[in-house]
Amino acid sequence: MYPPVLSVRELESADIGSIIRYWLESDAAFLEGMGVDLKKMPERSEWEAMLLAQLSQSYEEKKSWCLIWLIDGVPSGHSNVNKIVFGKEAYMHLHLWQSAARQKGMGTALVKLSLPWFFEKMQLEKLYCEPYALNPAPNKTLEKVGFERVDTLVTTPGRLSFEQTVHLWELTRDRFLQLH
Numbered sequence: 001m002y003p004p005v006l007s008v009r010e011l012e013s014a015d016i017g018s019i020i021r022y023w024l025e026s027d028a029a030f031l032e033g034m035g036v037d038l039k040k041m042p043e044r045s046e047w048e049a050m051l052l053a054q055l056s057q058s059y060e061e062k063k064s065w066c067l068i069w070l071i072d073g074v075p076s077g078h079s080n081v082n083k084i085v086f087g088k089e090a091y092m093h094l095h096l097w098q099s100a101a102r103q104k105g106m107g108t109a110l111v112k113l114s115l116p117w118f119f120e121k122m123q124l125e126k127l128y129c130e131p132y133a134l135n136p137a138p139n140k141t142l143e144k145v146g147f148e149r150v151d152t153l154v155t156t157p158g159r160l161s162f163e164q165t166v167h168l169w170e171l172t173r174d175r176f177l178q179l180h
Helices: 013-024 028-033 045-055 106-119 136-144 173-177
Strands: 005-012 062-072 076-086 089-096 128-129 148-155 162-172
Touching: 005 106, 013 045, 013 062, 013 076, 013 162, 045 062, 076 106, 089 106, 106 128, 106 136, 106 173, 136 148, 136 162, 162 173
Parallel strands: 089 128
Antiparallel strands: 005 062, 062 076, 076 089, 128 162, 148 162
């Protein structure tokens, strides 16, 4: 069996249903393990409006921006940035939709493929990620791709999150260019 072909592309309207299903149909324990407060989950219509808005906004206007991860040409996950300050910084999120694709190194490879998109299109100087400290997978991935852990703090890292301990990871443009 050949290794899977991994690729990344920008969000398309056909992807919106898959992202919404990931959020609304994933197992509650899986979501909570990522630090999600289920009481804060938006309705389907809110997800759709937010994702559709990304398709018509310029990079400078985007509040959030999503890349689709493909495994053998099949949409299988996404990475997005939010808290975007165009030309300066953004916060990255990582999501493999299918449990069978997790813990096989694909997430790490897909993050590596995503980084040039985020740095180039958003003209970033710094990219941050603040995963739940009790969720080992993204923390290991970030270290493998060259992020540096700069802090551990208690915060509510996103609009879907409960208050939690997170590890704050940073990748500067200079370090990205050196490593990749």
